Structures are given as structure tokens and as C-alpha cells.
Amino acid sequence: MPVSLALSASILQTPPPSAQLFNSVWNWYFYLGVASGAVTFAVMVYVLYRYRARAGKEISPEKSREDRNTWKGPLIVFALMGIVLVAVGAQTVIALPTYLNPPNDPGLLKVGVIGQQFFWSFVYPDNKTIACPCEVPVGVEVIFNVTSRDVNHQFGIPDFRVKTDAIPGVHNIVWIQPNAIANYTIQCFELCGVGHATMISTLVVVSQETFDAWLNSTASD
């Protein structure tokens, strides 16, 4: 589990599938990273202690300019690092298609997201545009089609561990599958001007019935 996930507001519920996938990949990076760092630090501390200057041991300065070539040593370092990197890289490559590619489920909900200085608006089927909040039904896959009307923004829902750039003229896709009725923060993660810090919206996950009623009753902004 990521060290900081404990900070997340959603800790009480089971994380949504995208966050679970993220966490499983994160764990590989985290544990192998910490282990590699620990081994490096251990070697470093040992070497520094073992070869500390002691009385009677003087090395003439010219010795430090001699050849000290080894090819085997660097190859071993490369091999060890290579094993770790392949292990973590493979996790990314394996999980990535699921993470990026939206499912082809006919029941899914497509929501257009438009970033604009300094708010998000959401385009529901039938071109109904709503400024805030973004309501979605629980248990249904939601595809966000993200773009921008002015400058670069970045559309992120931290609890779902998804994020993508909102760029004028470009449509980027992220998808989520809400698995609990709750509120989540949507925030802009790319500097977009003076209102960047407050470009926050809410993702409201409700039951299908509430969602249908809400969509019918809400007028387009």
C-alpha cells in the first residue's frame, strides 16, 4: 500500500479498481525501490566505516591516479539493476492496457470534460453541460473525454489514481469505475494561471436512480 494512501479520504472504502491496480504496481516499485536503496546505503555505510582513516595508514596521493579498471564489476552492477528494472517495468507494461484502455461495455457512461480558466464543466449525453458537481452512478464504468477551452489544464481524480492533460484541440481519455457512494475531489494539476489552486470540482458518486433523477432534473448550465 502506498505510504501516503493512509492520508486519503477514501481509506474507509475498498479503493476503486483503478486505484487497486495502481497500488499493486506501486507496491512493486515501492518495495524494490526501498530494498535497492537500503542495499546501496548499507554498502555505503559499511565501506565508509571499514576504510575510515586510521593511524599508520597513509596512501601516497599519486596512487589515486592509477588505473583501476574492471569490466566485470560494472556488468554485475548493470545486471543487478537490470533485474530490478525489468521486474518493475514489466509490472507497468502488463497493467498498462487495462489501466489506459476503456472497456467496451455498452452500458458505460461517457462524460465530456472541459477545462477552462478556472473551472471544470461536464458534458453529459444529449449535450447537457453542467459546471459542478460531476455526478456519476455507482458501479458503472465512466469514460471521461477531456479537453480544454483555453490553456493547458490537467484533470485528476487522486482517489481514483487517474489523471490526464486537458489540452485545447486534443481529446484525452481516462476511465473510472466508482465502487462506492461517496464524494471525491477533482483537481487541476497543471499550472493554468492565477486560479490554478482553486480549480477544484467534486465527483459525486450516487446510486443509479439518484443519478437518473438528477440528470433529468438538472438544466444545462
Place this chain on the structure above:
Amino acid sequence: MSEAHEHVEANEALKAAYSPTLAWLRKWLFTTDHKEVGLLYFWTSIWFVAIGGALAGLMRTQLAFPAPWDILSASAYNQAVSMHGLIMVLLFLSPLGAAFSNYFVPLQIGAKDVAYPRFNAFSYWMYLMGGLVMISGFFAPGGAAQAGWTNYAPLNSITFSPGPGESLVGLGLLMLWGSLTMGSVNLIITILTMRAPGMTWKKMPPFTWMTLFTQVLLLFSVPSILAGTLALVTDRTLGTVFFLNPAGSTILWENMWWFFGHPEVYVVVLPAFGAIAEVLMVFTGRPIWAKKALMISVGVIMVPFSFSIYAHHMFLTGINPLQREFIDLNTEINTLPSGLLVICMILTAVGGSIKFKAPLTFALAALAVFVIGGISGVFDSSVLLDQELRGTYQVVGHFHYIMVGAAEFGLMAAIYYWLPKWTGMMYSSAVSKLHFITSFVFFNMTFFPMFYLLEMPRRVYTYLASTGWGSYNFIETLGAYGFIMSQFLLLYVLVQAFRHKGTPAPPNPWKSAGPEWTSDPKSYIDNYPAVYASAPSGEHAPHVMTPLNSRPFTISIGLGLTFLGLIFGWPLLAVGVILTAYGIYGWAKDDLSGVFKMPGEEKVGETWPFKHDGDDLGVWRMKMGTWLFLASDLVFFSAVAGLLIFVRLHLPDWPVVGSVFDIPMVAFNTLVLVTSGLTLMLAIQDAKEGKGASMTKWLVATMIFGGSFLIISGFEWLDQFSKGFTFSSGMPGSTFYLMTGISGAHVFAGLLMLTYIIKKGISGKITKENNSSLRLFSLFWMFVVAMVIVLFPALYLM
């Protein structure tokens, strides 16, 4: 009279030249000595870090508590965050590395100076003036740039950043790119051609190796962002639409920015690692472990791969998923040489006798935090993890562990290691230890909590209390205050040493076997009088030269004022243009009269794999440097061509061939320029045969053809304007004017050089034996002609 004695006399003559009124000021404004230029770089970067650090202090104060805590407005915070990044990376860290490169590379390789001392001073002044232009935005209406240090489009455009701050950053950056290009050509040629006899590649100290890699990275990465910045500046001043039109905009800018920006990380870190390696050798008494394999892995993997992985900054822009995975894996591959670097440094100590003096403690701290910074970066290389980590404080923590941790600590090791060589003074070991402990503790206190904030966005000026980020931010702020305060200890050490207070240092206080410690600290013009004094007699002529030259300073301040004038009004502009022109005129005049002579060695040292072709050594170096500059210029033209290709791929609507431009006219004009190339060839032929008068005629013909090309191009512009096809006529207009403008500027620069050549020819200084300036000019002119020939079909026939 012995030759060594003559050198002493030459030194005395130089000291006398330093002594008239305002000698102190004249020395620092006009010096071209690599050691003094190095010190100028050093102190300037220290001033800039004071500004950048103060901005960091302001930002941390603002972030210490959640909303409604309100010390800085959102706009003030955005200015601070943008300028902090620009200053720390471009005006502090890389120039600090350049300070050491300037000072110690010639000393380490046994050269008397860098290859082109005047260009070296020019690089420095362009850096200072560029930096001042950038930060002058704080005094402009609307404040400094607010679009982040990366200046992402279209936020950087006049529509979304209407104030002059962003324009000043663009103009300042242009000067900085000039400075970096000149500096890299200079240092690369110095290392390639000026190594003393016996200073082979194998023996070359690690710091010089790392400088070489750094400068190669700069030489080929700067042209890309130079093209990008030019497009940005024309967007903001002339109304082109590169970064407003969706066909260019964000993705175009990000490509151009990160093609430079990612290698820039290595530019910042590698000199620090060079210094760390030097320090480890001296304070452990052991040679670098596997130095050969390490240098090869940096040169063969790290340097080229750093260009291929820049798009990992763009994972979320919607680039092709396959490309994303490819870049992810390339990034991981580039972890290998970085990891090897750390391991090699650690294993160097094996079998040694480790003395924990101040330089070593900082070197070890740099290694330790680089491990953390590097491993945290592997997380960001994952396309998947990047989906969450992008734009959060995890990334801020990661790159500060690299930038402040590894690079700045490594360069602090360099300061403590080389300070006695610079100043002849030792420093207080107690103060340096206290500085180390406080820096290390407060650094980690500032940046480690950021790894826990992987949901907090970067560059926000405030956050809600309900996020729970407050306590982490509060600790970070306290750490930042402590870190800033502890740097006053370093300042104290520096001021004491440079004011010669305290204990004098012996010539080689660390008993280092590094070659730079054997140079003569008292000599002004020769770093190694003894080495060259022992050259066979006849080959060694004493040279009295003055390293003072005012032209680099004049041109730089002229350009700086010109750029400021574009924003702050025409009086500054007028003064700037006059000063620039006067400086360029003076530079050429100095050359014609031979006032400024370079301190060339009398015998050639190690130059493998290049072969000295028998020309005068200075001429040979100019030739090598010209080729290198043209290589960089070629990358620049490729970047501009890449811009055109990018736009064309994203914009299917393009005017039909022949509908906008008068193609026969343009074809004729291209032929005019080609003809100028032919007349130049004839001039060279005459020069080789010693026919001075005929040569001059052909040179004048070249001038007429080249000038006609410019005039006809000018009429073409006017014609297009009158037809309503202007800078802002969409992408076709923008690309047309940018590209013809760039080639026109090249032709104009060439004509200026040609004026100088003609003047030289008329005064009979271009002879059968000595016609190198003409041949060097022809390299440049032929390059420009070739570029225009390539441009013709690209712009008009496609």
C-alpha cells in the same frame, strides 16, 4: 635572458596594465582570463541563488498553513514559482558548474586558457545580462513571468499572459541560449585540442570528462529551445500564432522545451559528479573504481539516451501509448549509467583511507540523496504510476533531491575542495562542519515530506485544511527556513576566504595529485610557465598580451538594453542598438589591428582523434570551433524544420502551392544567393594564388549578391504584407516569416562578417599564406547557402 624570466616580465607588464584608475572595475568588466571569468560566473550565480532562495522562502511561507493563510496573492505566488525554477536551474546551478569548468578545466588539462578567451567573457556577460532581463520582469507592470519555469503554451502566449514579464523571460532566455552555445563550443574545443603533452584521454581527470559530456549535451539541446523561444518571442511581439493555434500550441512547445529541458538535468548534475569524483579520489586516496567503464557508459548511454527520453515529461498529453512505453523503457535504461555512477563513487573508497573533511562530507551527502532522488524518479518513469504522480509534490520532492541534493551538494563539495586554490586561504573546519550538518538535516526536512504529498498538486498557492496536507507543509517550511539560514555559514566562509581573512593555505593543502593543484598560482597569463618554458627553443616566443577586452561587455550590455528597450521603450532600445553596433565594430577593429592576441601554445599537445593540420594553432582551433558551431546551427535549422513538419502534420489545410508566393521570383532570389557562393569560391581561389586585387573584387561581388538576396527578400515581405499575408496569417504566415526571418538573419550576420573580410582584403591582410579568416567565413556562408536551398522547396513547393 631565460624564457622563464621573460614570463615573469610579461606578468609584471600585465600587472602594470591592471593598475590605472578604476583598475579594479576595468579588470572585472573587461577580463578574458578563464580564471577570472570563472570567478565572475561563481559570484554571479551566488547572487542569483540569493534571489531564487528568497523566492523559495516566500513560497514556503505562503504554503506553511492552509487557506485562509494569505501572505502572497495567487499571482505573486505564480511569479515566485516560475522565476524560482528559471533562476535556480538556468541562472544558478548550470552557471555554478560552468564557473568550475571555466576555472579548472584549463588547469586540469594543462592549457593556458580556454580556446577563445573573448568568447568566454562574452558567454559570461550574455548570461548575466540575459538573467537580468529575465528578472527585470519583477519591475514591469503586471510582474514577472507566471507561466511556470516550463512556460507551457498557450499559457505563455500574449492572450493568457498579457504582461511583459513573460516576454522578458523569452528575451532573456534568447541571450542565455547564445551564452550557452558559445560556452559549449569554447569548452569542447578547449578539451579536444588544448590538452598538454601527455594529457591523454585516459589520464584526463573526471571533472574534465564530465564537463565535456555536459557541454556536448548543451551544444545539441539548446538549439531546439532556441527555435522554440524565437517562436515564442515572435508570437508575443510580432503576432505570429505558433502557440495559440491548436496545430502548434502545447504539444509543439513541450517537444521543443523538453528536448532541451531533459538533457539540462544532466547538464546540472554531471559537473557536480565530476567534482564528487575528484573529491573522492583525494580524500580516500583511491582511483575511481572502473573509471573507463563509467565514462563509456555515461558517454554512450546517458548522453545520447537523455535526448530520447524527454517525452516522459509528456506522458499525459495523449501521445501514442506505444511511444509512451518505449520512452518508459528508455528512461529505465538510462537509470543504469546513473546507478553505475553512484556505485562507482561508493566503491572508489574500498581499500582507501577515508578522511571526512568538509569536501568529502558534501560529496557523500550528494551521493546519498542522489540515491533517494534517483529511485523516486524510477516511479515517475512508469507510464502507469505517472498517471497519479504527475504534477504532484512527489515530483517536486524527486527533482529537488536531484537538483538541490545531488547537484548543489556536489557543487558545495567542489567549493570546499577548490576554495583554497581560488583564494589561497583555508577556511574554518568547524564552520564548514556546522554548515554541512545543518544543510543536510534541513534539506531532508524540507524535501522528504514531499514524498508523502502525492495527492497535492504542484504550483498551488494554497490548499484546504481538510486535505490534511498542512502538517507536512509546515515541517517543510521550517526545514526551508533552516536550510536558507544555514547557507549564511557558506557565505561567511566564502567572504572570509575571498577577503583573505584567516589562515593562508599551502599550495596543495589536500595533498591532491590532481593536475590543477600544480599550476602556478601567481602567474597571470600562464597557468604552467614551467611546462612551456621547457619547450625546445625557437618554438617558444614570449608573448605579452592583455587579457582585458571591453567588447564582450559592450555587446552584451547593448543586447541587454536592446531587449529591455523592446519592452520599456525606445530610448533604451536606441542606446542598446548603438552599443551593440559599437561593440561589434570594435571587436572587428581589435581583430584587424591585432590588439587582442590569444595566448596560443607554441606546441601542440594531445589532440587525438583529431589531427593538427599544420595551420597556426589558433586558426586550427577556430576552424574546429566553426565546424562545431555549424553542427549546433544545423540542429537549430532541424528544430525549425521540425516545427514546420509538426505544424503541417497537424494542419491539413494549407495554401495550394503557388497561391500565396511568387515562386519564379523566389526561385530567382535563391539563385542570387547561390551565385554569391560561387563568387566567394572564386575569391578563395584568388586568395590562394595571391591575387589580392582580384580577390577583393570577387568579395565585393559576393557582397552585392548577398545584399541583393536580402533586399529582394525584403520586397517579398513587403509584397506579402500589402496582400494581407502577415505574421498573424495563421500558421502559413507564422512559419513563412519565422523561417525566412531566420535565414535572413543568417545572411545578415554573414554580410557583417563579409564587410570585415573585405576590409581585411583591402588592407592587404589576406595573403597567399594567411587567408584563414576568409576560409572560415566561407564555411559559414556555404552553410547558409545550403540552408536556403533546403528551405526553398520546404517552404514554397510543398
